Amino acid sequence: MTSSRPPHARVELPLDLGSHHFLVRVWKLTRPFWFSEERWVARGLLAAVVTLSLLLVYLQVLFNFWGNQFYNSLQERQEEDFWALITYFGFLAACHIGVAVYANYLQSLLKLRWRRWLTEVYVGEWLGTRAFYLLEQQPQGTDNPDQRIAADLNAFADQTLGLSLAFLNASVSLVSFLGILWTLSGTLEFSLPLVGPLVIPGYMVWVAIVYAGLGTWFAHTIGRPLIGLNFEQERREADFRYGLVRVRENAESIAVYGGEAQERVGLHQRFTAVVQNALNLMIGTKRLQWFTTGYGQVAIVFPYLVTAPRYFRGDFRLGDVMQTASAFGKVQESLSIVVDAYASIASWKASVDRLTTFHEAIAAAAAIERREHIRCETHPQTDDATLALDEVSISLPDGLTLLPATNLRLEPGRHTVITGPSGIGKSTLFRVLCGIWPWGDGRVRQPSGARVLFLPQRPYLPIGTLRDALAYPFGTGQATDNELRELLHACHLGNYAGRLGESDNWGRRMSPGEQQRLGFARALLHQPDWLFLDEATSALDSSMEAELYELVFARLTHSTVVSIAHREQVARHHRQQWRFVPGVAGTHVEVLPLAPNPA
Structure with a gap:
C-alpha cells in the first residue's frame, strides 16, 4: 500500500555559515544542552577533551623539533644522537597514543550524552505537545520526524562537536607553528622593474596564507551544491524507508489485494529518486575531491620546492628543510580546514x-493549540456529571467548516449513538471530545475527574507483551493475570489467554476482528466513566457485536457509552441518537430519543 506523501523537489541551500541568521539558529540548537541539568558533566568532559586536544598540538610541536634533530643526525652520521632520538621518539609516540585514545573516547562519550539529552528533549516536545498528531494533519507537515530524531540529532551532536574541535585544533596549531615557520623561512629578497628591491620577511607564511585562501575559495565554489544535495538525500532515504515500513505494516492487505506489482512500482519510484540524488551527490563529491586531493598533493611538495635552493646553497641543513616542510604543512593544513572539512560541513x-x-514545526503545532483552540474544561461544580459542547464549531486545518456552532449535552447513563453520512464529521467530533482536535471554536465541558476511554475502529496495540497491549494506556493496575485471562475469554479471545507474557507486534499478529475484541477487553479492564466507540465493531458480525455491547452494559453499569455506527442494529443498544444531517446552511445535528432495548 503506497504512501500518499507528495514527492519533494530538490532543495538548494546556501552555505551561509557566517550569516547572523544561521549562527542564531545554531546557537538555539546548541545552547540548551550546555545550560541544562547535564551542564557540569558536559562542561567537564568538554574541558578534558579540549585539554587533551591542546596536548596533542603540543606533542606535534615537539615532533616538529624532533624531526629537525633527527634528520640532522642522519645527515651528519651521528649514530649516538640517532639512537637517543629514536628513544625520545618512542616516548613521544607513547604519549601521543595515550592522549589520542582518551581524547577520542571522551569526545565519543560527550557526543553520546549530548545525543541522549537531545533525543529525550525532542521526543518529549514531539509527544508532549501532541505535535506528533498535529503535524500529520497539516497538508505541509514536516516530513519524516522519525528520521530527524533518530539520524539528524545523532549527526548534529557528532558533527557539531567534531567540527568545533577541529577548528579549535586548527587555530591552536596555526598559532603554534606560525612562529616556527616565520623563523625558519627567513626573508625573500627580489627586485621588480619600476619598483626596485623588495624584502618579504617570513615569506613562507604569506605563501601558506595565499595558498590556503585560494583553496578555500575554490572549495566553496565547487562544493556549494553539496549542501542541498545532502539535505535532499536524507529526505529521500527516509521516504524510501517509510515506503518499506508501510509494506511491512500492511502486508496482509497488500497480499489480499494482490498489490505486489503496484507496491514494487511505488518502491521503485522512491528508490529511483534516492539513486538519482545519490548520483548527483557523487558527481558533486567527485568534483570536490578532484580539487581537494590535488590541493593536498601540491601542498606536500610545495615547501620542498621553496626551500630546496637554500638547501643546495648550504644555507639549510636537511633537518631545517624537513622542519620547514612540516611547519608549512601544519600552517597550510590549519588555514585549509574549510577545504579539508567541506564535505563534513x-x-x-x-x-x-x-x-x-x-523544531519550528513543533513550535508551530504548539501555537495551533493556543490559537485555533476548542477549549476543553472541567465543570467547576464537582457534582455536575454531564459532558457538554457549548457553541462548538469544528473546522478542518485548511479552514473548511465541518460543523457550525452547536450546543449538545451528554448526560450520564444516557447511551448515545451518532449517525450520518461518511465524511460529515462524526469521527472529528470524537477527536474534539477527546481534546486532540484544536481547529474550530467553542468550549467542551467535561465532568471533573471522569475516566474517559476512546476505542477507534482499529485499536492501537503497542509492540510488547500481550499484557501491555491489553492494559494500554493506563496499565494493569491491581488486576491479576487470572483476571486478564478471564477478560480475554469473555471477549472470545481465549486462544490468547496463555500468551499474556509473550512479546509481539500484536497489531500485525491479530486480525482486525481480534483487535476490536481486544479493545472491548481493554474497556472492561479500565472501566471508564465515558466509553466512546468509533466504528469499534465494524470488523465483527452482528451477533458478536450484540454480545459485546451486552457484555459492556452488564459489566460497566456506571459507564456511559457513545458510539459512532453505520449499522442500524447498533442503535438498539442506545437511548439517544445524534443524527448528522447535511443542509444548505451547513451540517446540523438532530437529537432524537430512542426506544429502550427490549432485551
Whole structure:
C-alpha cells in the first residue's frame, strides 16, 4: 500500500555559515544542552577533551623539533644522537597514543550524552505537545520526524562537536607553528622593474596564507551544491524507508489485494529518486575531491620546492628543510580546514537545517493549540456529571467548516449513538471530545475527574507483551493475570489467554476482528466513566457485536457509552441518537430519543 506523501523537489541551500541568521539558529540548537541539568558533566568532559586536544598540538610541536634533530643526525652520521632520538621518539609516540585514545573516547562519550539529552528533549516536545498528531494533519507537515530524531540529532551532536574541535585544533596549531615557520623561512629578497628591491620577511607564511585562501575559495565554489544535495538525500532515504515500513505494516492487505506489482512500482519510484540524488551527490563529491586531493598533493611538495635552493646553497641543513616542510604543512593544513572539512560541513549544515525546520514545526503545532483552540474544561461544580459542547464549531486545518456552532449535552447513563453520512464529521467530533482536535471554536465541558476511554475502529496495540497491549494506556493496575485471562475469554479471545507474557507486534499478529475484541477487553479492564466507540465493531458480525455491547452494559453499569455506527442494529443498544444531517446552511445535528432495548 503506497504512501500518499507528495514527492519533494530538490532543495538548494546556501552555505551561509557566517550569516547572523544561521549562527542564531545554531546557537538555539546548541545552547540548551550546555545550560541544562547535564551542564557540569558536559562542561567537564568538554574541558578534558579540549585539554587533551591542546596536548596533542603540543606533542606535534615537539615532533616538529624532533624531526629537525633527527634528520640532522642522519645527515651528519651521528649514530649516538640517532639512537637517543629514536628513544625520545618512542616516548613521544607513547604519549601521543595515550592522549589520542582518551581524547577520542571522551569526545565519543560527550557526543553520546549530548545525543541522549537531545533525543529525550525532542521526543518529549514531539509527544508532549501532541505535535506528533498535529503535524500529520497539516497538508505541509514536516516530513519524516522519525528520521530527524533518530539520524539528524545523532549527526548534529557528532558533527557539531567534531567540527568545533577541529577548528579549535586548527587555530591552536596555526598559532603554534606560525612562529616556527616565520623563523625558519627567513626573508625573500627580489627586485621588480619600476619598483626596485623588495624584502618579504617570513615569506613562507604569506605563501601558506595565499595558498590556503585560494583553496578555500575554490572549495566553496565547487562544493556549494553539496549542501542541498545532502539535505535532499536524507529526505529521500527516509521516504524510501517509510515506503518499506508501510509494506511491512500492511502486508496482509497488500497480499489480499494482490498489490505486489503496484507496491514494487511505488518502491521503485522512491528508490529511483534516492539513486538519482545519490548520483548527483557523487558527481558533486567527485568534483570536490578532484580539487581537494590535488590541493593536498601540491601542498606536500610545495615547501620542498621553496626551500630546496637554500638547501643546495648550504644555507639549510636537511633537518631545517624537513622542519620547514612540516611547519608549512601544519600552517597550510590549519588555514585549509574549510577545504579539508567541506564535505563534513555540507552534511552538518543540512542536519542543522532539518533540525531547525523540525523544531519550528513543533513550535508551530504548539501555537495551533493556543490559537485555533476548542477549549476543553472541567465543570467547576464537582457534582455536575454531564459532558457538554457549548457553541462548538469544528473546522478542518485548511479552514473548511465541518460543523457550525452547536450546543449538545451528554448526560450520564444516557447511551448515545451518532449517525450520518461518511465524511460529515462524526469521527472529528470524537477527536474534539477527546481534546486532540484544536481547529474550530467553542468550549467542551467535561465532568471533573471522569475516566474517559476512546476505542477507534482499529485499536492501537503497542509492540510488547500481550499484557501491555491489553492494559494500554493506563496499565494493569491491581488486576491479576487470572483476571486478564478471564477478560480475554469473555471477549472470545481465549486462544490468547496463555500468551499474556509473550512479546509481539500484536497489531500485525491479530486480525482486525481480534483487535476490536481486544479493545472491548481493554474497556472492561479500565472501566471508564465515558466509553466512546468509533466504528469499534465494524470488523465483527452482528451477533458478536450484540454480545459485546451486552457484555459492556452488564459489566460497566456506571459507564456511559457513545458510539459512532453505520449499522442500524447498533442503535438498539442506545437511548439517544445524534443524527448528522447535511443542509444548505451547513451540517446540523438532530437529537432524537430512542426506544429502550427490549432485551
